[in-house]
Amino acid sequence: MTRRTHSHPDLADPRVGAPFFSTWRVGTPLRQQRSVEAVAVAWERRPWPADGLLGYHVYTGHDSSTLLHYAQWTAEPAYEAFARTRRQERADEIDTAVPHIERLGLTRCRRYRSGGPADRAGRTPGCVVVVDVEFDGPDPARQHAWVDAVFEALADDPAPHPGGISAHFHVSTDGTRVLNYAEWDSAQSHLDALAAPGDGIGSATALWERVQTWPGLKSSTVSRYDHALGLLPG
Structure with missing residues (x-):
């Protein structure tokens, strides 16, 4: 089960061993909101994808064009397994709802x-x-x-x-x-x-x-x- 929260994440959670950041360029404030809702729908209608994912958060940029994504993974292998088996179906559904999203890359961090x-x-x-x-x-x-x-x-x-x-x-x-x-x-x-x-x-x-x-x-x-x-x- 996947549930929605309005709370900000705890960036200092010691369980987070692989925090990942990525940015999407979507173009307009309306497309920002549609993209956020498309992400919510694609995730909420599916089971939570991995025990190693502690939380996933999306932010709207004040430039009215971009979205920031922040994922709290326990370790990189958990993300790699998700990327191989469960990422693409979510991405395809989001792209159908909001075409032409420009994904600007994933930054793997500690x-x-x-x-x-x-x-x-x-x-x-x-x-x-x-x-x-x-x-x-x-x-x-x-x-x-x-x-x-x-x-x-x-x-x-x-x-x-x-x-x-x-x-x-x-x-x-x-x-x-x-x-x-x-x-x-x-x-x-x-x-x-x-x-x-x-x-x-x-x-x-x-x-x-x-x-x-x-x-x-x-x-x-x-x-x-x-x-x-x-x-x-x-």
């Missing part, structure tokens, strides 16, 4: 570090911000060192924005990217933080400058999303 209160201090995220950082080649040590530098900059920041709830840093298994899944109390809080003095979220400090000019840093993109659908084993 969560490296998280910050913020484990219980969110009773605050419900009003916006999810994903920062996707790409380096110029595979280097797991560099991924970890860069994330550690971010935490140093956060600890040193004289004026952290109060709208940030949590940050969960994931490193891609190919060694080239870091994805920060950050929970904010609202999109406006995140926009206000970007508009504050400094380059990006952080204040104008030497440690934030080190983060932003890290050797080999190729690109950094920021995207805002709303949690639209959560699916769990029932």
Whole structure:
């Protein structure tokens, strides 16, 4: 059985050994909503596909064009078995309901570090911000060192924005990217933080400058999303 939830996922769940992220480009706000519902229908009418899948969540992008998918797998072999036997039937049904979805690729990750209160201090995220950082080649040590530098900059920041709830840093298994899944109390809080003095979220400090000019840093993109659908084993 598959059941729907409105609750945000627990990114720090220790059972999650293989968190996967993917993005679809669907084109318009109407197609975003139709795609979310198509995913819900395709999954809810079928049994939960694998014991190794703890949860599957879909988010609508504030760009009015994209969807973010976040799947919490216990391990990669569980996903591989699903992909071989049960993924395609769901994809075919979704594509029939909403043709011409552009799937932009799957990023296999491991969560490296998280910050913020484990219980969110009773605050419900009003916006999810994903920062996707790409380096110029595979280097797991560099991924970890860069994330550690971010935490140093956060600890040193004289004026952290109060709208940030949590940050969960994931490193891609190919060694080239870091994805920060950050929970904010609202999109406006995140926009206000970007508009504050400094380059990006952080204040104008030497440690934030080190983060932003890290050797080999190729690109950094920021995207805002709303949690639209959560699916769990029932």
